Amino acid sequence: AQSVTQLDSHVSVSEGTPVLLRCNYSSSYSPSLFWYVQHPNKGLQLLLKYTSAATLVKGINGFEAEFKKSETSFHLTKPSAHMSDAAEYFCVVSDLEGSQGNLIFGKGTKLSVKP
Amino acid sequence: DTEVTQTPKHLVMGMTNKKSLKCEQHMGHRAMYWYKQKAKKPPELMFVYSYEKLSINESVPSRFSPECPNSSLLNLHLHALQPEDSALYLCASSLGGTSGILYTQYFGPGTRLTVL
Secondary structure: OOEEEEOOOEEEEEOOOOEEEOEEEEOOOOOOEEEEEEOOOOOEEEEEEEOOOOOEEEOHHHOEEEEEOOOOEEEEEEOOOOHHHOEEEEEEEEEOOOOOOEEEEOOOEEEEEEO | OOOEEEEOOEEEEOOOOEEEEEEEEOOOOOEEEEEEEOOOOOOEEEEEEEOOEEEEEOOOOOOEEEEEEEOOEEEEEEEOOOHHHOEEEEEEEEOOOOOHHHHOOEEOOOEEEEEO
């Protein structure tokens, strides 16, 4: 069975410093992995996705993630945090055992950005 | 264009009311989803429609009734809800299929539901 673990429930950084949000996954298959962002009282926005192409995936707003099969990780990074990055971030794996590609969500990491 | 729209944005209803949530997409997607999200939690899948047929019902109480009138529209009919049903209801859509890019899901902004 697939699963995903976000290693930090809350990350706090200063504006202009790097961001690292950690995610480990478990999958018997070659997984599809996603990062979504949710700003307060908003829907989920797709940041980036890995679907077995390049292992370094670039997303929107300067975010990127690297798929590391040996470490079963898919950490999200950004070189320089902006105040507008403050939000909840979900690491997600697609449930390939189901027929619909259902999503399995991590519990989320809340990113706070200090001025 | 990866837009999924949802109406209304906010809904307050009593436990005896009947109301509906609406979701629309014009991306040609053939799979559509309803999720329920409680505060500080990830979304929980409720229903999946694939090619306008209900394919997954995650043991959702019958007071929630989904409907997919056509490939672009998804409704969620609500009746006799309980206060614990108060949550953010999210709609999503995907191309449909079994390979990665085909089931990338795009989410709408959600409807904030409060049941009094």
